[in-house]
Amino acid sequence: MVVGSPGARMAEHAHAFPETRWVVEGFLRITAGAEAVDLGPGDRLDLPPNLPHTIEVLGLAQAIYVSGMPAGA
Numbered sequence: 001m002v003v004g005s006p007g008a009r010m011a012e013h014a015h016a017f018p019e020t021r022w023v024v025e026g027f028l029r030i031t032a033g034a035e036a037v038d039l040g041p042g043d044r045l046d047l048p049p050n051l052p053h054t055i056e057v058l059g060l061a062q063a064i065y066v067s068g069m070p071a072g073a
Contacts, residue, residue, distance in 0.1 A: 003064050004028070004057040012054045017069050019047045021055075026063030029056045039065075 001024070021030065022044040030037050030045055032053040039045055047053060057063045 001064060001066055003062055004055075005062055006057055006060050008057045008063075010055040012052050014050050014052045015047075016049055018049050020066075020068060021045050021047070022066045024064040024066065026061050026065075027058040028063050028065060029058050030054070031056070 004026070021028070021039070023039045023041055025041055028039045030039065030047070030053055032047070032051050037045060038058065
């Protein structure tokens with residue numbers, strides 16, 4: 001589990017494997033190129049391998065999320 005502080009931002013990066021991100025609490029924005037997706041509690045996003053993306057914690061509260069590879073990857 002990852003905890004992000006309000007306003008925290010992770011620089012652009014990519015993974016050599018598919019990645020799943022599931023928000024438990026708070027809000028995140030995932031940006032890949034010109035496309036941004038906002039996620040809240042219960043939301044999940046699957047990213048393909050080698051996709052450069054950034055992550056930003058939205059709002060005034062921390063975000064708690066799980067990040068890892070989907071089953072079978």
